[in-house]
Amino acid sequence: MKAVNIGLRCIVHQVRNTLKYVADKDKKEFAADLKTIYHAPSEEHGHTRMLEVTEKWQAHYPNAMKSWSSNWDVISPIFKFSVDVRKVIYTTNAI
Numbered sequence: 001m002k003a004v005n006i007g008l009r010c011i012v013h014q015v016r017n018t019l020k021y022v023a024d025k026d027k028k029e030f031a032a033d034l035k036t037i038y039h040a041p042s043e044e045h046g047h048t049r050m051l052e053v054t055e056k057w058q059a060h061y062p063n064a065m066k067s068w069s070s071n072w073d074v075i076s077p078i079f080k081f082s083v084d085v086r087k088v089i090y091t092t093n094a095i
Contacts, residue, residue, distance in 0.1 A: 011038050014067065014075060021064040022057075030057060030064070037068070038086075043079035047072065 015034050022030045033053045040046035050072070054065040068075065078086055 011075070011078065014071065017067055018064050021061050023060075026057075026060070030061075033057070038075075038078065039083075040079070043076045046076065046079055 015031065015038075018034060019027055019031060033056065037046050037049045037053060040049050050065070050068050054069070057064055078089070081089065
């Protein structure tokens, strides 16, 4: 089955790309913080969480959140979908 491109940045790949900058000892906490972004109830709340996560981790991992900011325009359309639909489309990988 081929993935359908709906103009979204794949959240799974976005998270993986981010965590490659993070030390193993911080990955669990960092990943939990990332989850608060893409599980946010609205784009506005997700953007606020992205800024907060960036601020929290900036000193330790200055490059980790850059792709979230630069790709926000293609990440944010996920918030147009219900939570149930988001669970299905958070990756562009074929199922």
